[in-house]
Amino acid sequence: xxxxxxxxxxxxxYVLRVEGNGWYVGSTQSFERRMRSHFGKGGAVxxxxxxxLAIEEVFELRDYxxxxxxxxxxxxxxxxxxxxxxxGMNPVRGAKHGKGWDDQPSPGNLRDIERxxxxxxxxxxxxxxxxxxxxxxxKLLPDRLNGxxxxxxxxxxxxxxx
Numbered sequence: 370x371x372x373x374x375x376x377x378x379x380x381x382x383y384v385l386r387v388e389g390n391g392w393y394v395g396s397t398q399s400f401e402r403r404m405r406s407h408f409g410k411g412g413a414v415x416x417x418x419x420x421x422l423a424i425e426e427v428f429e430l431r432d433y434x435x436x437x438x439x440x441x442x443x444x445x446x447x448x449x450x451x452x453x454x455x456x457g458m459n460p461v462r463g464a465k466h467g468k469g470w471d472d473q474p475s476p477g478n479l480r481d482i483e484r485x486x487x488x489x490x491x492x493x494x495x496x497x498x499x500x501x502x503x504x505x506x507x508k509l510l511p512d513r514l515n516g517x518x519x520x521x522x523x524x525x526x527x528x529x530x531x
Contacts, residue, residue, distance in 0.1 A: 378432045380441035381509070382448055382501065384425040391419055392456065394449040394464040396441050400427070400509040414469040415462035427509070428501040435488075440497055446485045447498060 381400045385393045385407060393415045397403040406412045407421045428448065432441045449464035462470065465478040474482065488494040 380430050380432050381504075382428045382430060382441060382445050383506070384427075384448065384452065385416065385421045386423040386425050387416060387419040387421050387462075389419050389460075389470075390456075391415075391460040391462065391470070392425065392449075392452045393419075393421065393462050394445055394452065394466070396445045396464075400506070401511065404506075404510065413463060414472075415467075418470050424506045427504050427506045429504050430501055435493060435497070440500070443485050443488065443494075444497055444501055446482055447489050447494070448501075450482065450486060450489070 378398060380396050380398055381403075382394070382396045383400070383403075385395075387393050393407075393413065395403065395407075395413060403412075404424070407416045411417070412421065428444070430441050430444055432439055434440070435443060445464040446466075449461055449466050452461045453466070458466065462468065462472075465474055465481055467474050467478075485494075489498070
């Protein structure tokens with residue numbers, strides 16, 4: 370099937386609630402650094418345009434290759450698609466769903482999303498989603514940052530990874 374664990378790097382796939390009833394989905398190897406960026410003045414185009422309000426959920430994944438794609442990239446898109454199913458395409462950004470709030474996914478990204486959705490229903494896709502481990506974001510953040518994010522950790526959405 371083209372699976373390889375040779376990559377073996379730890380990634381975090383995260384969902385942020387943003388202003389305007391939106392969601393931003395991303396992935397990183399450095400969760401603390403990325404949250405400082407999103408909740409500060411940096412971050413992605415989407416969180417510069419609409420302020421991050423809360424960390425909705427975080428998953429940990431030991432990355433591996435799936436043919437030519439990285440598992441964390443596919444998992445990021447599949448998590449975003451679960452939010453699209455619940456809230457529609459317009460309020461979801463990141464994970465190939467558009468960079469800014471005025472953007473729509475490019476034709477190439479739409480093809481990737483469609484391909485990843487087909488993959489999601491395969492044994493490999495089910496295995497990938499089962500490999501996601503939901504974690505408490507406060508355990509990833511130092512105490513000095515926990516204080517800054519008090520109240521920013523949302524009650525987990527009822528989104529299943531299986």
